[in-house]
Amino acid sequence: MTPAPRFAFVEDALERADHLRDQDDALRTLWRNGRVLRVDAEGRTCVDAQGLLDAPTGxxxxxxxxxxxxxxxxxxxAWFALDIGEGAPGPVSAPFEARPASEGRIDLRSAATHWPAFDATAFAQARAVLHWRRRHRFCGACGGALRPTRGGWQGHCDACGLDHYPRTDPAVIVAVTDGERLLLGRQASWPARRYSTLAGFVEPGETLEQTVAREVMEESGVRVRTSRYLGSQPWPFPSSLMLGFVADAEPDPPQAADELEDARWFTRDEVGAALRGETKDEGLLLSPSVSISRWLIEAWHAGVAVAE
Incomplete structure (x- = not known):
């Protein structure tokens, strides 16, 4: 049986209320007593003196x-998001500019570790959509400036009439096993001894299962036989949707390639010790608990099967 998801950015999500996005008068009314998540150019939001979310009313x-x-x-x-970073698109109202800065700002990964689930999930949503807004100011067809519509979830080009929508990049992330061991890899930029499950983006014309097999082969040289979907996590760094799989593979010797510095098989005992926190000084270190990667590792260690 697959363990219940415990990773970040999923629990206590807002009701998207798509039916309100075209109702400008209703949004103006909701704004007054609504809460506003302010996000800067580095993807951080404002916090109060205790390090908790500072989301003032409109x-x-x-x-x-x-x-x-x-x-x-x-x-x-109602909850809103507002870009307060340098170079934010469009003007900001004078009352907002006059408001003093909060005691500080926090990045999303840190917030997810310490905040209540609702606050972290709302922050993740705000960060992702504002990242899209920052990087899609002009029409990709004609170069005209995009005007925000539908509550900020659409960019309309008045020059050619095209509408543009937030981009989400699907990526697979997979716990690969040969039946006895778990395949993990590490990037050179990670902390020493930190390993994680393998991942990669879905390419056009490719099924998720094909992506699993291709990415594992490209990054480690290990051949996947079968795979099964387990769950997903929005991952706004900057705009991915991580699709979690468990896969059965041949016991091939891993050969790290692509962006990986190393890839290797780990035994159930090695993974178990890391999950229990017994390897802080030496041995394997795993992904933080905010990520679906850690959950996939836990699922494999708990004995989840590739086929049910």
């Missing part, structure tokens, strides 16, 4: 800016 920031993104509803309370 009325303290002035009128609803055209650049604000309507994230959704939590009960009757």
């Amino acid at each position: 009325m303290t920031l002035g009128e609803l800016p055209d650049e604000a993104v309507f994230l959704g509803l939590r009960g009757d309370e």
Whole structure:
């Protein structure tokens, strides 16, 4: 049986309330008492003196800016996102500019480790959509400037009439086993001894299962026989959707390639010791608990089967 997901950015998600995105008057009304997540150019948001989310109400920031993104509803309370970074598209209202900065700012990975699930999930949504807005200011067909519509979830080109929507890049991430061992790899930029499950982006015209086999072969030289989907996680670094698999593979000797510095098989005992935190000073270190990678490793160690 697959363990219940415990990774970040999934629990307590907002109701997207798509039906409100075209209702400008309703959004202006919701803005006044709604909460506003402010995200800077580095993808950080504002925190209070205790390091918790500082999301003021819209009325303290002035009128609803055209650049604000309507994230959704939590009960009757609306949540919005606003880009406060240098070079943010469009003007920011004077009341907002006059408001002093919060005591500090926090990045999403740190927030996910310490914050309640709702706050971290809302921050992840805000970071992802604002990243898209920052990098898609002009039409890819004619070069015209894009005007935000539908509560910030669409960019309309007045020059050629095309509409543009937020981009999400699907990627597979996979716990590969030969029946007895788990295949993990590491990048050179990671902390010493840190290993994780293999991952890679889906290419056009490719099924998810084909991506699993191709990426594992490209990165490690190990041949996958079969694979099974287990779960997914939005991963806004900057705009991925991680699709988690467990795969059965040949016991080939790994040969790290592509962006990996090393790839190797680990025994169940080695993985178990790392999961229990017994290898902090030496031995294997695993992905942090905020990621679906850690959950996939836990699922394999718990005995989840490739085929059920």
